[in-house]
Amino acid sequence: MSHIISQTSIIITMSLQNTFYNTLEFAQQMDDTDSLHDFRDQFYFPYLHGRSAIYFTGNSLGLQPKSTQDAILTELEDWANFGVEGHFHARNPWYSYHEILSDSASKIVGALPSEVVMMNQLTVNLHLLMISFYRPTTARYKIICEAKAFPSDQYALESQISLHGFNPADAIIEIHPRDGEYCIRHEDIYEAIALHQNELALVMIGGVNYYTGQVFDMKTITQKAHQAGAYAGFDLAHAAGNIELHLHDWEVDFACWCSYKYLNSGPGSVAGAFVHSTHHQKNLPRLAGWWGHDKQTRFKMEKGFSPIPTAEGWQLSNAPIFSMAAHKASLQLFDQAGMKQLIAKSKLLKAYTEFIIQAVNAQLGPVKGTLQMITPLTDDAGDYFGSGCQVSIVAHGYGKKLFEDLLAHAVIADWREPNVIRIAPVPLYNSFKDIYEFGQILLHIMK
Numbered sequence: 048m049s050h051i052i053s054q055t056s057i058i059i060t061m062s063l064q065n066t067f068y069n070t071l072e073f074a075q076q077m078d079d080t081d082s083l084h085d086f087r088d089q090f091y092f093p094y095l096h097g098r099s100a101i102y103f104t105g106n107s108l109g110l111q112p113k114s115t116q117d118a119i120l121t122e123l124e125d126w127a128n129f130g131v132e133g134h135f136h137a138r139n140p141w142y143s144y145h146e147i148l149s150d151s152a153s154k155i156v157g158a159l160p161s162e163v164v165m166m167n168q169l170t171v172n173l174h175l176l177m178i179s180f181y182r183p184t185t186a187r188y189k190i191i192c193e194a195k196a197f198p199s200d201q202y203a204l205e206s207q208i209s210l211h212g213f214n215p216a217d218a219i220i221e222i223h224p225r226d227g228e229y230c231i232r233h234e235d236i237y238e239a240i241a242l243h244q245n246e247l248a249l250v251m252i253g254g255v256n257y258y259t260g261q262v263f264d265m266k267t268i269t270q271k272a273h274q275a276g277a278y279a280g281f282d283l284a285h286a287a288g289n290i291e292l293h294l295h296d297w298e299v300d301f302a303c304w305c306s307y308k309y310l311n312s313g314p315g316s317v318a319g320a321f322v323h324s325t326h327h328q329k330n331l332p333r334l335a336g337w338w339g340h341d342k343q344t345r346f347k348m349e350k351g352f353s354p355i356p357t358a359e360g361w362q363l364s365n366a367p368i369f370s371m372a373a374h375k376a377s378l379q380l381f382d383q384a385g386m387k388q389l390i391a392k393s394k395l396l397k398a399y400t401e402f403i404i405q406a407v408n409a410q411l412g413p414v415k416g417t418l419q420m421i422t423p424l425t426d427d428a429g430d431y432f433g434s435g436c437q438v439s440i441v442a443h444g445y446g447k448k449l450f451e452d453l454l455a456h457a458v459i460a461d462w463r464e465p466n467v468i469r470i471a472p473v474p475l476y477n478s479f480k481d482i483y484e485f486g487q488i489l490l491h492i493m494k
């Protein structure tokens with residue numbers, strides 16, 4: 048049997064998980080035939096305990112591309128050489144810097160370039176977009192969200208509701224996983240939308256749940272929200288650069304994401320915002336700033352806000368050039384690799400990760416307790432929609448010591464109390480060998 052995997056046979060291989068082998072030779076063979084394998088060399092890996100780390104936390108802070116330093120240095124040099132004149136005369140004029148990011152960013156989220164803008168931070172963008180898309184009335188004021196949403200999102204929703212004089216306990220409808228389950232059933236979301244349809248103002252969900260890695264069917268959720276007369280918005284912190292997105296075609300109203308997780312643009316780097324083109328001309332209520340004002344008349348510095356009729360019209364301030372430079376360097380790598388290829392590799396990496404975890408379980412035997420994957424599995428034909436590259440694992444019978452032992456073996460994973468390990472093998476810089484070695488280390492530690 049041939050183990051050579053070409054791009055075209057990826058799908059076939061995925062449905063034949065038994066073509067995977069838990070051997071170093073096999074993992075290396077997979078890496079050899081992976082057309083994206085060399086992208087790994089374009090990143091800095093942390094060095095731990097005398098070796099390059101096995102880095103699985105690209106879902107928390109992506110690694111630094113080697114090209115980032117040059118991109119930021121360019122702006123430092125231009126600042127030194129031009130001073131204020133750099134706004135128009137820098138190699139990448141700062142005045143319009145955000146515009147050079149929109150093409151690449153739009154490909155990542157499946158949008159028109161005019162529908163995206165890089166600005167501010169994620170939670171700030173969520174607030175700004177909710178000011179436009181959460182306009183509660185006494186009849187319609189409810190928001191449907193997922194239970195245990197990322198805390199920042201919970202605080203944002205609660206404070207927006209309070210700001211409008213409503214009671215968060217009454218206005219927020221949380222969709223929980225069913226008893227004994229970890230992921231949320233889509234039918235439960237749809238049922239809630241139908242149940243609250245007359246009071247519903249907004250459905251605001253994380254496109255990929257940060258804890259379980261579950262992907263939500265944003266297309267259908269948006270359709271159902273619209274049918275109920277509500278808007279649909281998504282926090283794409285764990286989706287952008289991780290899964291296939293078609294925000295424009297899905298008719299999503301708004302979305303926001305950060306650039307420091309899967310998008311490798313550095314801690315706290317500039318965030319993204321999406322506003323569907325159908326809303327651009329409506330002059331929606333918003334919190335305004337001069338960078339959202341019509342470019343032709345911005346420097347007249349006169350009264351009367353006239354928004355740019357694109358997502359740029361939601362900008363407040365002039366652009367944070369250094370973090371945008373980092374983002375520009377990272378987006379270049381995404382352009383070179385292509386989202387389609389990245390996602391194809393991601394699916395294969397995820398399937399191999401599942402295979403390796405199952406192999407470790409089999410070798411540990413039932414007595415030692417098991418590693419339970421709570422992320423929807425590749426073969427999961429149930430109610431779940433799928434997942435990105437993240438695999439969340441409940442380590443039954445093990446505590447934080449397991450995570451510490453992994454770190455002592457140079458595996459950087461993520462720990463959530465009481466016993467969940469999250470790993471995210473990302474297609475840009477993780478390898479099949481990383482996953483094989485992770486399995487060997489797990490086995491060694493847990494035995």
Ligand SMILES: *Cc1c(COP(=O)(O)O)cnc(C)c1O
Nearest residue numbers: 168169170197199257282284305
């Ligand atoms: C990472 C993350 C955040 C972080 O918000 P910042 O404003 O970037 O600090 C918010 N929401 C979700 C869902 C996240 O995953």
